[in-house]
Amino acid sequence: MSNIGSYEERLPGFDWAIAKETLGWQDGELLNIGHMATDRICAQGKAEKTALIWEGFGDAKKTYTFDDMRVITNGYARFLQEVGVQPGDRVCIFMDKSPSLYQSFLGTLKMGAVAQPLFSAFGDDSLEVRLASAGTRAIVTTQKHVKKVRKIQERLPELKHVIVVEGNPAKLREGELFFDVEAAPRVENFESYKTDENSPSVLHYTSGTTGQPKGAQHAHGSVWGQALTSSWVLDLQDDDVYWCTADPGWVTGTSYGIIGPWVLGVTQCVLDVGFTSARWYKFLQDNKVTIWYSAPTAIRSLMRDGTDLVKQYDLKHLRNLCSVGEPLNAEAVVWSEEAFGRPFLDTFWQTETGAMMITNYPGMKVKPGSMGKPFPGIEAAVLDLKTHVPHTEPGKVGLIAFRPGWPAMFRTYRGQEDVYRSKFFGADENEKPEELRKNTNLWYVSGDRASIDADGYYWFVGRDDDVINTGGHLVGPFEIESALIEHEAIAEAAVVGKPDKVNMEVVKAFVTLNPGFDFDDMMELSVMNFIRKSLSPLAMPQEIEVMEKLPKTRSGKILRRYLKALEWGEDVGDLSTLEDD
Ligand code: WT7
Numbered sequence: 001m002s003n004i005g006s007y008e009e010r011l012p013g014f015d016w017a018i019a020k021e022t023l024g025w026q027d028g029e030l031l032n033i034g035h036m037a038t039d040r041i042c043a044q045g046k047a048e049k050t051a052l053i054w055e056g057f058g059d060a061k062k063t064y065t066f067d068d069m070r071v072i073t074n075g076y077a078r079f080l081q082e083v084g085v086q087p088g089d090r091v092c093i094f095m096d097k098s099p100s101l102y103q104s105f106l107g108t109l110k111m112g113a114v115a116q117p118l119f120s121a122f123g124d125d126s127l128e129v130r131l132a133s134a135g136t137r138a139i140v141t142t143q144k145h146v147k148k149v150r151k152i153q154e155r156l157p158e159l160k161h162v163i164v165v166e167g168n169p170a171k172l173r174e175g176e177l178f179f180d181v182e183a184a185p186r187v188e189n190f191e192s193y194k195t196d197e198n199s200p201s202v203l204h205y206t207s208g209t210t211g212q213p214k215g216a217q218h219a220h221g222s223v224w225g226q227a228l229t230s231s232w233v234l235d236l237q238d239d240d241v242y243w244c245t246a247d248p249g250w251v252t253g254t255s256y257g258i259i260g261p262w263v264l265g266v267t268q269c270v271l272d273v274g275f276t277s278a279r280w281y282k283f284l285q286d287n288k289v290t291i292w293y294s295a296p297t298a299i300r301s302l303m304r305d306g307t308d309l310v311k312q313y314d315l316k317h318l319r320n321l322c323s324v325g326e327p328l329n330a331e332a333v334v335w336s337e338e339a340f341g342r343p344f345l346d347t348f349w350q351t352e353t354g355a356m357m358i359t360n361y362p363g364m365k366v367k368p369g370s371m372g373k374p375f376p377g378i379e380a381a382v383l384d385l386k387t388h389v390p391h392t393e394p395g396k397v398g399l400i401a402f403r404p405g406w407p408a409m410f411r412t413y414r415g416q417e418d419v420y421r422s423k424f425f426g427a428d429e430n431e432k433p434e435e436l437r438k439n440t441n442l443w444y445v446s447g448d449r450a451s452i453d454a455d456g457y458y459w460f461v462g463r464d465d466d467v468i469n470t471g472g473h474l475v476g477p478f479e480i481e482s483a484l485i486e487h488e489a490i491a492e493a494a495v496v497g498k499p500d501k502v503n504m505e506v507v508k509a510f511v512t513l514n515p516g517f518d519f520d521d522m523m524e525l526s527v528m529n530f531i532r533k534s535l536s537p538l539a540m541p542q543e544i545e546v547m548e549k550l551p552k553t554r555s556g557k558i559l560r561r562y563l564k565a566l567e568w569g570e571d572v573g574d575l576s577t578l579e580d581d
Pocket of ligand 1: 206250252323326327328346347348349350351371446448460463469473474
């Protein structure tokens, strides 16, 4: 059935069982994402179909059929098993977007372990916090990135195996394992571990306002949500060539850069080089990409390079464009219609939701600047900011909330059930995560603000917390502040988002200095580099402002909101709670 214009028809009587029908799923089949994305597709007669087209620097290009993926993921699964990794253990995947990333991810799931992908630009501090929190048992990485693991390994007693899958085996240290899946004996058959819908699958770390990043734990049952949204929103069809520009270190890159498209047996492309508009257009053209899932920052960057550049490429194959991660401004939607002949469809969701929640649909009228409407089966609302009761007044701002229980919903924050519980308004303090997830009297609160218009379209307003969204990536102020004060010159730090034309927000730090330190250009550079290396380029402050003292409440809490309001030129509000001496 065509997806064009079918949104309204699909609302009444919607049932998630439709996802199973879409995949031709029979009860009793093995519910394991690794198996479903490879073996199951091969068994449908698509063994020789291209699964992955990968391009890297220079002319590097590789393609893999679904059968190649099946055998290679078998190889990874068997290797992890032989090393001693057990089902349920966390296996961190830490590398650039090379084919090995995708293959080791699926191999991990096949043998029942939990895949914990981390962005390869993370520095050693970012890595350490997330590996320690997850109690990670094994890390699969490359020679290029293993150095960061070496720096922190001795502080991670639970990390038993460092597995290097690309590079020069002669350069490894004692205790590190080298594994070249393509040179290893071919593993023709591997029986995937019998996971079920509640078995843990993927662990993604995401930032909050307070504390260090939290591990959103997903389960294999997420596949129903990811598959159906891939089909109905991305509009993936059997003969499509699909490109998701996200890195699997972030949830878009796994839910829609691995799981959704491959369980549908769709060909995916991956471009593992840095961004330039020309390179992206060439990639779209050369691979005859039909479906493209990207992000507002990238779209704004393309826009800056103009429509003339677009017209130099043959992009006639493009059929559907979607966007996620930050507000997609109306100008970008209008521009994409001019440049590509079709609008980018905005989709709204989160690491925690695992799949799209509020989105635009093929054929549904696009109101540029709106996120669209809730996916069928998703009960969404906007809650009053104070009373937390849903309201329906058009245009009135409230908190975006969802009734729990959709298939791709995260199952807990690893080791932080209380924080998980705090995301549900009305929860009882004894309710366990599995009860919260099924309690449809509660609301899961996203942490974002929006309004709904008279036609039921959602309009994003902003976050309800201090988390910074830079280029579609969330960075937690606490993590950056903690790192800043490790620098010898810095006494105290407060980090906020600062408006930016392309990235929406960039990181700005306010700091006070330790006695005896001067803040000149050299010092500023030193602090920036310190954060870039220990955390990541995303977390690096683009601006550092030295203050005599930081604004605080009487109880000594730094007032980030005050600094943010100053930065955004907003009313700074009631200052009476500020320290007065
Ligand atoms: C946060 C979630 C979901 C994949 C990527 C990000 C913001 C996400 C939109 C959108 C405005 C958006 C929200 C949300 N966000 N999509 N279409 N319009 N804001 O996952 O890292 O968990 O970030 O990104 O603030 O809560 P994430």
